[in-house]
Amino acid sequence: MCGIIGYAGSGNAGEIIYDGLLKLEYRGYDSAGIAVLDGGKCAIVKSAGRVKKLNTSAQLLGGSIGIGHTRWATHGKPDDVNAHPHVCGKIAVVHNGEIENYAELKKSLMDGGDKFLSQTDSEVIPHLINKFYCGDLLEAVIKCASMLKGSYALLAIREGSGEIVAAKNRSPVILGLGENCNFCASDEPALAGKCPRICVLEDGDFAVITKDSATVYNSKKQKINRAVLPNSAKEQSLSLGGYPHYMIKELWEAPAAVKNTVTAFGEVKNAVCSAICGADKIIFTGCGTAYHAALLGKRYFAELAGIPAEAEYAGELRYDKLYAGKNTCLIAVTQSGETADTVEAAILCKKSGATIAAVTNSPHSAITRTADITVPVCAGAEICVAATKSYSAQIAALLSAALALSQNTGLAEELSNAPALISQTLQNLDIYALAEMCARARGVYFMGRGIDYAVALEGSLKLKEVSYIAGGGYPSGELKHGPLALIDGSTLSIFIITDAALSQKSMEAVEQTLSRGGMVAVITTLPHVHKRFERRAEVVTLPECNKYIAPLAAASALQFLAYRVAVILNRDPDKPRNLAKSVTVE
Numbered sequence: 001m002c003g004i005i006g007y008a009g010s011g012n013a014g015e016i017i018y019d020g021l022l023k024l025e026y027r028g029y030d031s032a033g034i035a036v037l038d039g040g041k042c043a044i045v046k047s048a049g050r051v052k053k054l055n056t057s058a059q060l061l062g063g064s065i066g067i068g069h070t071r072w073a074t075h076g077k078p079d080d081v082n083a084h085p086h087v088c089g090k091i092a093v094v095h096n097g098e099i100e101n102y103a104e105l106k107k108s109l110m111d112g113g114d115k116f117l118s119q120t121d122s123e124v125i126p127h128l129i130n131k132f133y134c135g136d137l138l139e140a141v142i143k144c145a146s147m148l149k150g151s152y153a154l155l156a157i158r159e160g161s162g163e164i165v166a167a168k169n170r171s172p173v174i175l176g177l178g179e180n181c182n183f184c185a186s187d188e189p190a191l192a193g194k195c196p197r198i199c200v201l202e203d204g205d206f207a208v209i210t211k212d213s214a215t216v217y218n219s220k221k222q223k224i225n226r227a228v229l230p231n232s233a234k235e236q237s238l239s240l241g242g243y244p245h246y247m248i249k250e251l252w253e254a255p256a257a258v259k260n261t262v263t264a265f266g267e268v269k270n271a272v273c274s275a276i277c278g279a280d281k282i283i284f285t286g287c288g289t290a291y292h293a294a295l296l297g298k299r300y301f302a303e304l305a306g307i308p309a310e311a312e313y314a315g316e317l318r319y320d321k322l323y324a325g326k327n328t329c330l331i332a333v334t335q336s337g338e339t340a341d342t343v344e345a346a347i348l349c350k351k352s353g354a355t356i357a358a359v360t361n362s363p364h365s366a367i368t369r370t371a372d373i374t375v376p377v378c379a380g381a382e383i384c385v386a387a388t389k390s391y392s393a394q395i396a397a398l399l400s401a402a403l404a405l406s407q408n409t410g411l412a413e414e415l416s417n418a419p420a421l422i423s424q425t426l427q428n429l430d431i432y433a434l435a436e437m438c439a440r441a442r443g444v445y446f447m448g449r450g451i452d453y454a455v456a457l458e459g460s461l462k463l464k465e466v467s468y469i470a471g472g473g474y475p476s477g478e479l480k481h482g483p484l485a486l487i488d489g490s491t492l493s494i495f496i497i498t499d500a501a502l503s504q505k506s507m508e509a510v511e512q513t514l515s516r517g518g519m520v521a522v523i524t525t526l527p528h529v530h531k532r533f534e535r536r537a538e539v540v541t542l543p544e545c546n547k548y549i550a551p552l553a554a555a556s557a558l559q560f561l562a563y564r565v566a567v568i569l570n571r572d573p574d575k576p577r578n579l580a581k582s583v584t585v586e
């Protein structure tokens with residue numbers, strides 16, 4: 001949700017920041033901008049559209065210190081004026097987050113004679129810094145921050161100075177520590193190949209970054225120490241590696257992500273078991289795809305470990321006063337570890353005394369600072385906005401945890417073979433005809449029962465997200481209670497059937513849809529289901545496997561389907577319209 005980067009060194013700031021913005025673009029891509037200090041003066045380029053639009057103008061910027069921004073609009077449409085950096089006097093600022101009290105602040109600044117150019121909430125920040133500036137940029141930023149309500153990761157520069165000042169509250173900032181240069185950025189990928197060490201800021205921290213130093217302060221302007229860590233972002237893992245899109249590259253990386261996650265779980269197994277064992281209530285939470293993984297977690301814990309569990313959208317849970325208590329364990333699933341709703345839900349539950357377990361792909365993220373224990377998801381950098389390998393790895397982490405609690409060694413053995421199952425699924429997948437059907441359909445509905453229902457919801461989200469085709473996910477049993485009214489020759493219903501015990505019931509729902517003249521497809525691991533519908537519907541067969549492992553095969557198939565449809569419809573699957581990878585605002 002907006003990417004920010006700052007650089008202070010002796011290289012060309014425009015080029016270095018431009019490169020960093022390209023790597024942060026998954027956080028937002030509706031406009032971008034760069035400000036550099038060149039000969040004491042501030043030069044700015046900004047534009048609506050993708051970062052690439054700054055390619056030529058960024059090269060022309062001089063100077064060796066500057067800040068950049070790639071935007072996901074919250075306040076004000078995505079145009080040139082609303083693009084960051086925003087300026088007041090000699091101050092330029094980039095901001096990620098949401099200033100909740102911007103309207104009051106703007107009014108009082110305007111009453112004092114300030115003029116605003118944009119519709120953004122962010123523009124109040126340079127105005128406040130400018131107002132408070134009395135020769136010390138850090139002090140002015142600290143005073144500004146004391147006026148702000150909401151979330152911010154902000155970087156400020158001032159004409160005539162050689163420093164960047166950063167401030168953080170509820171939006172991520174990391175410092176990158178290099179030789180004769182230092183950085184600040186939203187995320188590690190922006191710093192891949194640029195510096196060997198990083199330092200993660202915490203809420204309430206401020207930092208002053210120059211070519212030679214990066215110093216962290218508290219709001220009283222006292223220096224504080226934050227741990228210095230190796231920079232694990234790898235340039236190589238951020239490249240397309242010969243693939244046309246990150247989505248297809250990353251879905252092929254699912255086997256490795258699952259393998260690494262299952263291996264890593266071994267190291268936290270005992271700690272996870274003891275954190276969860278004492279709980280009399282387990283709540284899974286997350287947003288979007290992570291919530292769909294949470295739904296599977298709920299089933300795995302209930303059915304395999306015999307521990308009753310609930311799953312709730314994080315955006316609902318954070319406003320739900322009834323839920324967590326002292327003996328609750330909240331299992332928060334989040335790829336980025338920064339999703340505002342998920343982090344806030346965890347904070348709320350923690351305040352009520354709950355134990356927090358974070359299942360995350362981001363070891364230095366906000367959720368890990370709230371959590372009592374972290375279950376690692378080892379998917380590596382995921383650049384495509386649509387989650388693929390991280391979802392598979394989340395499933396593997398949650399299944400590993402349920403199996404550890406259940407002592408089910410047979411299934412654990414099968415899970416260790418899941419990477420091969422996913423590869424086999426992708427290699428043998430014949431989904432092209434189904435992709436063509438989807439691309440032609442007026443609406444696409446995904447149906448399943450039990451575990452297959454959770455997978456159907458994810459299949460539906462993935463397709464909507466990258467193809468913009470309307471549709472939904474339903475439990476097969478609900479079909480006759482309403483959704484059947486949607487069915488006609490122009491709609492496609494895709495049934496996921498991997499649970500033999502429920503297959504008879506699911507097949508009845510397929511019959512009900514066929515008899516209403518709807519287009520029907522069946523994705524199944526079960527030979528008898530294949531046999532029954534092979535001549536009457538589009539059938540996609542997946543390798544036979546245990547129903548608890550089947551979501552891993554089905555997820556890869558559904559991700560591949562969504563990808564194919566996006567390609568057929570000429571959509572950009574990596575950067576779907578209106579979306580961003582990490583949703584750090586409400």
Ligand code: M6R
Pocket residue numbers: 286287288289290291333334335336337338339342385386387388461462465580581582583
């Ligand atoms: O980083 P998180 O896992 O917390 O993100 C949650 C959702 O925003 C995310 O899964 C979203 O739904 C994906 N774009 C779906 O592909």
